[in-house]
Amino acid sequence: MVHRDFRSARTTAILAATVAMLAWSAPAFTAPVGEEDVPATSIVPADGESAPAPVNSPSSAGTPSAPAAAGMTYPPAPAAKPPSHRASSRNSVRAPEIEPTQARLKVLQEAPVYSAPTKSSKRIEQLTPEKFVEVTGSTHYYLQVKLKTGQTGYIDPSSVELVKPTDKVFVLTHDAAVLEKPNRWAKKLAEVHQGRNVHVVGLSLNYMRIRMKSGLEGFIPITALE
Secondary structure: OHHHHHHHHHHHHHHHHHHHHHHHHHHHHHOOOOHHHOOHHHOOOHHHOOOOOOOOOHHHOOOOOOOOOOOOOOOOOOOOOOOOHHHHHHHOOOOOOOEEEEEEEEEOOOEEEEOOOOOOOOEEEEEOOOOEEEEEEEOOOOEEEEOOOOOEEEEOHHHEOOOEEEEEEEEOOOOEEEEOOOOOOOOEEEEEOOOOEEEEEEEEOOEEEEEOOOOOEEEEEHHHHO
């Protein structure tokens, strides 16, 4: 009798413990799921808008920063054209420096008239001996002439009577350089000073040919006597 009562009491204790355990764990199975328990990736945006892909998601990898429109392609930028040496060389050609003058000189020998003050330029006419040509200026090595056709050309100074002889004495009113030829680019040979007498032996364009006491001859500008 005692043994049976012990087993009954033991069974009752086990049942009571089991019921207590079920009552304690029941809230864990029946509690509703809160919004904070929903994963971020399961949120569905409203109105059909597409949700931004996660930073490290495969769909965002390799996406360009400025994607092109669908179906459109862009041609490569045109390469820069190199500078035209031909154009720069044309622009670098400068007009010859001219010292203006006015004279009608006699032609001494046949000679070509060039389109520019260089022998490599085009020949536009031929000078005839014993004729006269109108000189309008001089360069370093050539004389500028105006032809009857109205064209401007250039001739060698040796083809005309450049110096007309004379024999006079003048008093200088200004200091002047004595030049090898009657143009401003000629080599300087000496110098004469204001108040001195000069022996003029020729006239050439805007210059006078003088002979110094030493026997040296050269050209001074006519303005040295004014």
